[in-house]
Amino acid sequence: MYKIGSFLFRSVFVALLALLMNLPAGAADLTVFGGVQRQGKLTLQSAPGSTINLLRTINSTNFGVFGARIGHGRVFGGEHTLAFSPNFIDAETKAIIYNSNFLIQAPLPVVRPYATVGLGLIGTSGDGAGVIGTKFAINYGGGVKFMPAGPVGMRVDVRGYAVPSAEFKVFTVENQTVNFVEVSVGVIFSFSR
Numbered sequence: 001m002y003k004i005g006s007f008l009f010r011s012v013f014v015a016l017l018a019l020l021m022n023l024p025a026g027a028a029d030l031t032v033f034g035g036v037q038r039q040g041k042l043t044l045q046s047a048p049g050s051t052i053n054l055l056r057t058i059n060s061t062n063f064g065v066f067g068a069r070i071g072h073g074r075v076f077g078g079e080h081t082l083a084f085s086p087n088f089i090d091a092e093t094k095a096i097i098y099n100s101n102f103l104i105q106a107p108l109p110v111v112r113p114y115a116t117v118g119l120g121l122i123g124t125s126g127d128g129a130g131v132i133g134t135k136f137a138i139n140y141g142g143g144v145k146f147m148p149a150g151p152v153g154m155r156v157d158v159r160g161y162a163v164p165s166a167e168f169k170v171f172t173v174e175n176q177t178v179n180f181v182e183v184s185v186g187v188i189f190s191f192s193r
Contacts, residue, residue, distance in 0.1 A: 027074045028191040029145075031155050035184025036064035037085060042141060042160025042181045065182060071103060079103045079116060088122075089130025089180070096123045099139055112145040122163060132178065137163045145188055153188045 067083025081099040088095035101118025116139075123134040141159030163178040 027077065028070070028072045029188050030191070031069040031071070031186040031188045032067075033069065033083075033155065033157065033184040033186025034066040035157070035182055037088065037180050037182045038064075039089065039179065040181045041162075041179040042158065065097070065184065067097070069186070073103060073105075075105060075107050077103045077105070079118070081120070088124055088128075089178075090128040092128030093124055093126040093130035095125075095130075097121075097137075099137070101139065105145070110147055112147060113142065114145065115142040116140065116159075122161075132163065135163050135165065137161050141182075147188070147190060151190045153190065155184075155186045155188045157184045157186070158182070159184075 064087060065083050065085040067081060069079055069081045071077060071079040079099075079101045081097065081101070083097040085095040085097065087093070097120065099118050099120030101116045101120075103114055103116045105112050105114035118139055120137050120139060121134060122132070122137045124131045139159050139161045141157065143155060143157035145153060145155045147153035159182045161178075161180050161182065165177075
């Protein structure tokens, strides 16, 4: 029997690869990242506290999310994320996350703060309480890209996700919005300067 999650993952991977091959050579980067996710809502007031608390909970045996981001553009651009969460909301739920975002960033040479907002899909599977099927998701946030001399740098990212109309298979609550916060750190490879 062919698994839909496997098909979805392969389809998204091929689409991202095609996108990367067609990006303009002027300004593109690839980030490989890992981070943690926790339920909650990201606001301007909660961002610093949420970030510190999430970073304190990093545990190598329960790493929350990892994946890759492909970005393009200098000041205004776009970004596409493909990620996997082996412990989405709980230890028995897995998720594949895909986002396409609008990105605005400061065109500074070394430290580049940015803000992002976009739409995507979250597909979950497993036996845990976090299984919601495949749903549209809204994400928003920002971060900083550190690009010292050379094509390799570091990136810190904080995002809030909202998944409207989620129906959990374990609970009888229907049409609930699921909110969670993601904090990640990654290595960024720049294809242009």
